[in-house]
Amino acid sequence: MAMAQTRARALLLTPAGLWYAALLLFPLAVVLIFSFGERNPIGGYAPGFTLEQYANLPARFAAFRNTLTLAPLGTVAALLIAYPLAYYLALRVSPRWKTTLLILVIVPFWTSILIRSYAWIYLLGGNGIPALLEAFGLGDIRLINTPFAVLVGIVYGYLPLMVFPIYVALEKLDKSLLEAASDLGTPPWRSFLQITLPLSMPGVLTGSMLVFILLTGEFLIPAILGGGKVFFVGNALVDLFLQSRNWAFGSAVAVALIVIMLIVVALYTRVVKRFGASRDDVGLM
Amino acid sequence: MTKDNTPITRRKFIEHLRSYEKGSISRRHFLGATGLGTAMAVMGGAMPGLIPGRARAQDLGDRVVLATWPNYHDTANFDNFTDATGVYSQVNVFGSNEEMLAKLQAGGSGWDVFVPTNYAISTYVKADLIEPLDLSKLPNYDPAAFDQRFADAGTIDGTVYAVPKNWGTTGIAFNSAKTGGVVDSWKTFFDGARDQFDGRVMVHDYQLTTIGNALVYFGHSFNSVDEAELADAEKLLIDVKPHLFAISSDYQPSMRNGDAWLTMCWTGDGKQMNSDMPEIGFALGKEGGEIWSDYYAIPKDAPHREAAYALINYLLDPEVNAREALAHGYPVADARTNALLPEDLLSDPILYPAAERLSPLEFGAAVTLTDPNRAELMARFKSA
Numbered sequence: 001m002a003m004a005q006t007r008a009r010a011l012l013l014t015p016a017g018l019w020y021a022a023l024l025l026f027p028l029a030v031v032l033i034f035s036f037g038e039r040n041p042i043g044g045y046a047p048g049f050t051l052e053q054y055a056n057l058p059a060r061f062a063a064f065r066n067t068l069t070l071a072p073l074g075t076v077a078a079l080l081i082a083y084p085l086a087y088y089l090a091l092r093v094s095p096r097w098k099t100t101l102l103i104l105v106i107v108p109f110w111t112s113i114l115i116r117s118y119a120w121i122y123l124l125g126g127n128g129i130p131a132l133l134e135a136f137g138l139g140d141i142r143l144i145n146t147p148f149a150v151l152v153g154i155v156y157g158y159l160p161l162m163v164f165p166i167y168v169a170l171e172k173l174d175k176s177l178l179e180a181a182s183d184l185g186t187p188p189w190r191s192f193l194q195i196t197l198p199l200s201m202p203g204v205l206t207g208s209m210l211v212f213i214l215l216t217g218e219f220l221i222p223a224i225l226g227g228g229k230v231f232f233v234g235n236a237l238v239d240l241f242l243q244s245r246n247w248a249f250g251s252a253v254a255v256a257l258i259v260i261m262l263i264v265v266a267l268y269t270r271v272v273k274r275f276g277a278s279r280d281d282v283g284l285m
Numbered sequence: 286m287t288k289d290n291t292p293i294t295r296r297k298f299i300e301h302l303r304s305y306e307k308g309s310i311s312r313r314h315f316l317g318a319t320g321l322g323t324a325m326a327v328m329g330g331a332m333p334g335l336i337p338g339r340a341r342a343q344d345l346g347d348r349v350v351l352a353t354w355p356n357y358h359d360t361a362n363f364d365n366f367t368d369a370t371g372v373y374s375q376v377n378v379f380g381s382n383e384e385m386l387a388k389l390q391a392g393g394s395g396w397d398v399f400v401p402t403n404y405a406i407s408t409y410v411k412a413d414l415i416e417p418l419d420l421s422k423l424p425n426y427d428p429a430a431f432d433q434r435f436a437d438a439g440t441i442d443g444t445v446y447a448v449p450k451n452w453g454t455t456g457i458a459f460n461s462a463k464t465g466g467v468v469d470s471w472k473t474f475f476d477g478a479r480d481q482f483d484g485r486v487m488v489h490d491y492q493l494t495t496i497g498n499a500l501v502y503f504g505h506s507f508n509s510v511d512e513a514e515l516a517d518a519e520k521l522l523i524d525v526k527p528h529l530f531a532i533s534s535d536y537q538p539s540m541r542n543g544d545a546w547l548t549m550c551w552t553g554d555g556k557q558m559n560s561d562m563p564e565i566g567f568a569l570g571k572e573g574g575e576i577w578s579d580y581y582a583i584p585k586d587a588p589h590r591e592a593a594y595a596l597i598n599y600l601l602d603p604e605v606n607a608r609e610a611l612a613h614g615y616p617v618a619d620a621r622t623n624a625l626l627p628e629d630l631l632s633d634p635i636l637y638p639a640a641e642r643l644s645p646l647e648f649g650a651a652v653t654l655t656d657p658n659r660a661e662l663m664a665r666f667k668s669a
Contacts, residue, residue: 043390043655062669125539144544227530241387243384244661
């Protein structure tokens with residue numbers, strides 16, 4: 001019986017395991033091996049064992065700096081915009097409109113992010129918002145091809161990924177807790193801070209992780225809205241593999257990005273867990 | 286487009302250009318940044334059911350895969366080719382020769398025909414990535430009809446590896462309403478970028494032309510790989526960078542809406558913008574710059590080799606080629622094709638600059654494609 005169960009479990013896990021090995025572990029191993037190699041004289045990869053590629057990482061300092069400032073900024077901005085929206089959708093709006101409004105949040109996903117980013121070129125370009133601002137006497141404001149334009153683009157692009165996890169967390173919120181707090185004379189802002197916010201933290205954590213991780217690998221929006229002047233690690237990777245064809249160095253940059261991402265995610269999870277735990281302690285007192 | 290080969294009036298030519306321009310969303314930069322060409326190839330390969338195939342000509346197969354540049358063909362010609370042969374042309378567009386080389390080096394590109402630029406061909410031959418052409422399968426290729434300047438890069442050590450498609454130049458497009466006149470020197474281009482044109486200048490996202498024209502600014506060769514000369518170019522580019530509007534090969538939208546006033550520009554783009562907006566002019570840098578020619582070639586691992594020959598031969602038919610030229614606005618080196626083109630197109634100063642303007646220009650050199658210092662310089666410039 002126990003044997004059969006183990007065998008069944010192994011059998012059931014095989015497809016997922018093979019998938020994992022073929023599409024995640026194997027490519028990662030290739031990248032790792034490449035990162036210790038050299039650039040082929042005509043471009044590409046040549047076998048070797050050298051740490052030269054890792055020693056050369058500072059040459060992409062600006063790309064890492066841009067990614068590691070704009071990705072957290074974008075995550076925070078998306079959170080600040082998404083939270084009130086999710087709160088409204090989950091707790092305030094009448095059930096009659098809820099579905100419609102939720103669908104409206106998803107609708108942009110039906111169009112490619114490429115096309116939507118191109119639309120922003122026109123909105124942020126000289127004939128768009130800057131022209132509008134000029135009518136109000138604010139002359140010569142350049143928005144397109146600046147870090148700000150990239151920030152707008154990434155917040156816009158990833159907002160739904162932040163809204164939904166928070167919405168789900170708030171939707172599941174036990175409303176009787178809020179009623180009890182109100183009955184006991186707690187002002188709304190306090191019950192928000194002590195009940196709603198802590199209970200929605202799992203959603204906030206999930207949304208922030210999703211957005212942050214995707215942003216660190218982003219290359220499309222900086223390329224389109226940054227005019228090639230706001231350079232992310234993603235852009236460095238595209239260039240290294242397709243333009244300068246230095247696959248060894250490109251692999252080293254990719255490995256460095258993965259390592260940095262793992263560290264940031266681990267730290268973040270820890271901070272948020274501690275935050276949640278200390279709140280529980282406070283609640284017990 | 287046109288069903289016959291009667292000469293076409295200037296008005297009609299402009300109409301063609303306009304309609305083509307309206308339909309053009311995808312451009313070099315866009316595709317370079319997105320890898321959309323690859324996505325198209327993968328999707329097409331994964332879902333053969335999506336491709337309208339006709340099993341009429343068994344010997345050619347039902348499909349041919351072409352890797353080319355954006356806005357470089359008359360799509361009606363592909364439809365006609367399908368009607369005539371039953372072979373469906375799957376077109377993938379790319380952003381740079383470097384990217385094409387990267388895809389072929391990685392293997393399994395699935396391409397049958399691709400369009401390398403003159404300076405890239407010897408590298409493909411050295412890397413054993415393209416095959417010598419069997420000219421008996423290309424009866425429409427008549428070497429005698431081609432201007433040798435734009436055909437000889439296809440022949441390496443006496444063997445023909447590639448046949449000519451189009452040629453052109455890389456110059457300066459300027460909005461004269463904003464710049465106050467013609468800009469025809471790289472000196473004005475790069476100095477103005479830091480002065481009267483601050484925030485309004487675009488350079489290509491392409492090492493060959495951006496580094497090449499910065500080298501020409503100093504009087505060095507467009508093709509230099511000399512370390513001291515490259516250091517000059519790097520210093521200039523890094524100094525100019527904060528003042529640039531963008532580093533992008535997708536310059537038409539920004540030039541057209543007035544955000545950018547000056548850009549590095551290829552012949553066909555210059556012609557298109559000038560036709561729609563006469564205030565946008567095109568001039569060659571008087572210090573020098575690039576003259577180039579593109580070719581058709583067949584990769585070693587082409588899965589549909591016979592169809593590849595059939596497609597190249599079809600596109601080299603002078604009547605077909607003339608329709609191509611009307612659609613993309615790039616000069617053709619084939620005298621038979623030019624005989625079919627309208628006179629005002631053949632005398633257009635953007636397509637056919639005066640000989641003395643062409644003489645300082647240089648063809649790209651093979652070494653620039655693979656030189657690691659140029660590649661890394663461009664990367665440093667972009668990530669600075």
